[in-house]
Amino acid sequence: MNSAYLDLIRIRFLMMLAYRVNYYSGIVIYTINIGAYYFLWEAIFGEQKLLAGFTLAQMTTYVAVSWMARAFYFNNLDREIANEIRDGSVAIQFIRPYNYLIVKLMQGFGEGLFRLILFMGPGLALVCLIFPVKLPTDPGVWAIYFVMLLFSFLINTQINMLVGLFAFFVENNEGMLRMKRVLVDLFSGVIVPISFFPGWLAVTMKWLPFQAITFLPSSVFTGRIAGSEVVRVLGIQVIWFIVLIIPIAWVWRQARTRLFVQGG
Amino acid sequence: MFYWSLAVEYMKNYVKTKLTYRADFWVELLSDLLFQGVNLIFILIVFQHTPTLGGWTEAEVVFVYGYFMVPAGIFGAFFNIWNFSERYIVKGEMDRVLTRPAYNLYQVLLENLDPPSLFGSLVGLVIMVLSWGDLGLAFHLTDVLMMAVFTIGSVMIYGGLFTALTAISFYSDAPTGILPLMYNISNYGRYPVNIYNKIIRFLLTWLLPFAFVGVIPASYFLGRHEAGLSNLALFTPVMGVIVLGIGLLIWNHGVKRYRGAGS
Numbered sequence: 349m350n351s352a353y354l355d356l357i358r359i360r361f362l363m364m365l366a367y368r369v370n371y372y373s374g375i376v377i378y379t380i381n382i383g384a385y386y387f388l389w390e391a392i393f394g395e396q397k398l399l400a401g402f403t404l405a406q407m408t409t410y411v412a413v414s415w416m417a418r419a420f421y422f423n424n425l426d427r428e429i430a431n432e433i434r435d436g437s438v439a440i441q442f443i444r445p446y447n448y449l450i451v452k453l454m455q456g457f458g459e460g461l462f463r464l465i466l467f468m469g470p471g472l473a474l475v476c477l478i479f480p481v482k483l484p485t486d487p488g489v490w491a492i493y494f495v496m497l498l499f500s501f502l503i504n505t506q507i508n509m510l511v512g513l514f515a516f517f518v519e520n521n522e523g524m525l526r527m528k529r530v531l532v533d534l535f536s537g538v539i540v541p542i543s544f545f546p547g548w549l550a551v552t553m554k555w556l557p558f559q560a561i562t563f564l565p566s567s568v569f570t571g572r573i574a575g576s577e578v579v580r581v582l583g584i585q586v587i588w589f590i591v592l593i594i595p596i597a598w599v600w601r602q603a604r605t606r607l608f609v610q611g612g
Numbered sequence: 613m614f615y616w617s618l619a620v621e622y623m624k625n626y627v628k629t630k631l632t633y634r635a636d637f638w639v640e641l642l643s644d645l646l647f648q649g650v651n652l653i654f655i656l657i658v659f660q661h662t663p664t665l666g667g668w669t670e671a672e673v674v675f676v677y678g679y680f681m682v683p684a685g686i687f688g689a690f691f692n693i694w695n696f697s698e699r700y701i702v703k704g705e706m707d708r709v710l711t712r713p714a715y716n717l718y719q720v721l722l723e724n725l726d727p728p729s730l731f732g733s734l735v736g737l738v739i740m741v742l743s744w745g746d747l748g749l750a751f752h753l754t755d756v757l758m759m760a761v762f763t764i765g766s767v768m769i770y771g772g773l774f775t776a777l778t779a780i781s782f783y784s785d786a787p788t789g790i791l792p793l794m795y796n797i798s799n800y801g802r803y804p805v806n807i808y809n810k811i812i813r814f815l816l817t818w819l820l821p822f823a824f825v826g827v828i829p830a831s832y833f834l835g836r837h838e839a840g841l842s843n844l845a846l847f848t849p850v851m852g853v854i855v856l857g858i859g860l861l862i863w864n865h866g867v868k869r870y871r872g873a874g875s
Contacts, residue, residue: 377793384800391666391807399661523639530646540657
């Protein structure tokens with residue numbers, strides 16, 4: 349049974365591989381993107397050496413790594429789930445001998461793995477050549493970063509599932525899907541590191557799961573969080589991963605009695 | 613006339629679907645605003661840490677942002693074709709469109725109307741008017757005319773670029789386009805282009821002219837003359853015609869290559 353789930357990762361990976369040309373252009377666009385960010389932040393820093401605890405070099409690295417990480421954890425599972433609920437094909441999934449949500453998770457993971465290897469790797473290498481991005485030299489930091497990246501993926505996927513499953517209750521949740529995407533980008537710290545937020549907002553963010561998606565892993569990677577703090581931060585991710593299982597399980601149980609198929 | 617009546621019919625249809633999913637309409641409106649607002653939040657947060665951005669004050673950068681929202685809202689309402697490749701190529705719906713007498717792109721655009729997006733334009737106008745007062749800019753009647761001309765030009769540029777980018781799906785059979793990434797690059801046309809190095813400035817002005825959907829036309833009103841910005845503004849409609857023309861050429865050529873994939 350478990351090997352079936354693993355196979356799903358492989359299948360999705362191969363599926364993505366069929367369309368790989370897209371990713372070569374993606375790497376170029378990503379480089380331009382990071383370049384524009386670099387000059388933007390350079391202008392923002394101006395004469396100042398330190399902003400919200402970041403040096404310009406750290407900021408560049410933070411931005412480059414955060415967008416790369418986003419390539420890995422980002423997926424459209426929310427939309428996939430919502431569409432399957434709307435066109436009714438989720439009914440078939442109910443009677444199959446596997447857990448639908450784990451299937452989705454595995455497919456998302458296959459997709460992320462593909463982007464990690466064919467997009468993140470080459471993209472980051474290219475960016476390092478052109479811009480002053482400083483990668484950590486300590487292999488320990490790399491190891492812990494990859495663990496945290498895995499949790500970024502899990503937490504982001506859980507949020508996607510929750511929003512996707514809402515289609516059971518509201519019929520059409522297109523608007524919600526879009527809103528969620530914007531909120532996650534803003535509150536996870538991809539666009540601006542959370543330490544730049546005004547006080548009250550930064551405090552609020554500490555109590556929400558979004559910072560665990562980008563801000564915490566990228567902070568560890570850029571060396572702003574080090575030593576025993578790393579364990580605490582990893583703990584926050586683990587806790588959110590566990591806590592988020594509860595509403596998903598609840599919604600999934602509710603959903604079984606609520607399914608009504610709209611056409612299709 | 614035929615095309616006009618088509619638009620009316622599609623509008624009616626749109627209203628009907630929205631009345632079915634009423635709550636979603638409001639969430640969509642809100643999410644559209646939020647989508648636009650995120651970058652405004654970025655500006656506001658950044659200016660808490662720095663007084664100027666490449667010599668531009670917060671009020672000026674916000675003004676540029678306000679201008680940008682106007683064409684962006686109109687663009688969002690009429691060029692909402694983000695999932696074109698998925699829906700029309702992968703699922704083969706283009707077959708259906710091509711068998712009908714009206715111009716194919718026109719049909720595709722009508723099928724994907726998104727009027728709530730226009731609300732963003734309204735908010736943009738309000739931001740502009742407010743910062744107009746803040747900045748103490750003089751007001752001439754010609755400014756209204758220029759605003760209209762620039763807006764049309766900017767929408768054409770935006771539309772032409774994304775039409776061209778969407779048309780890529782006719783040439784390469786990739787399911788997830790480069791559109792989302794491109795969307796990020798479109799953001800940079802809103803910041804004072806003088807902060808970028810030559811390559812990126814050239815890219816944003818002439819290759820992917822997103823600067824014409826933001827800082828260039830806005831600098832006409834702000835009277836910012838560095839690097840000939842406010843003079844360049846007058847080229848906005850010309851650029852619009854060129855970019856939209858190129859976009860349509862690529863699209864039309866792409867449609868000829870289309871082979872139904874649906875089943």
